[in-house]
Amino acid sequence: MRERALKRTSLLLALLCLCAARCWAEGIVVIAHPSVPKTDLATLQRIYTGKVIEINGVSIVPINAPPGSFERNRFLRDFLQQDEEKYTAYWTVRRYIGKGSPPREVASADMAVAVQSTPGAIGYLPDSELRPGMAILMRR
Numbered sequence: 001m002r003e004r005a006l007k008r009t010s011l012l013l014a015l016l017c018l019c020a021a022r023c024w025a026e027g028i029v030v031i032a033h034p035s036v037p038k039t040d041l042a043t044l045q046r047i048y049t050g051k052v053i054e055i056n057g058v059s060i061v062p063i064n065a066p067p068g069s070f071e072r073n074r075f076l077r078d079f080l081q082q083d084e085e086k087y088t089a090y091w092t093v094r095r096y097i098g099k100g101s102p103p104r105e106v107a108s109a110d111m112a113v114a115v116q117s118t119p120g121a122i123g124y125l126p127d128s129e130l131r132p133g134m135a136i137l138m139r140r
Contacts, residue, residue: 026126028074030137031112033121036060039137045080047122049090050100062103063114063123071108075124078140 030044037056039047046052047062054060065072067084076082082090091102106114106123112131115123122137130136 026128027140028071028078028124029127029130029139030075030079030122030124031115031130032123032135032137033115033117033119034135035119036122036135036137041079041138044122044138048080048103050094050102059120061118061121063111063118063121064103064105065108065111065124066105069108071111071125074126079124079138 035058037058039055043052043055047060048064052060065075067088073084076084076087080087095101108125111123111125112129112134115121116134127139
């Protein structure tokens, strides 16, 4: 009986490791509302740090996934070269000195709808959640 429980536990751990490895290997795609002009990485970084709020006359609305989510961690790492702690500290200081507030946060599952329904919105999601017709700005 004990050996059987140990085998089940080992199998469950192996499956969890495989799922985690697969998720971590999946890329992140930056998507935008169709009204958003194409942009480069430097501009994207400035958007998510509140330094750019408009591109070619279009007001930009950055949207973040919740803190601690897979998508946000990958986005911060791959596109902003930051971690959650640095990003949160940056926005804490910026808000304190009156230089804006951090991007709006939506549940990861709601990111595609939020971006597609908000003029000027930019967000991100895993490759696997891309849908036909989405405007892709960049991917990693």
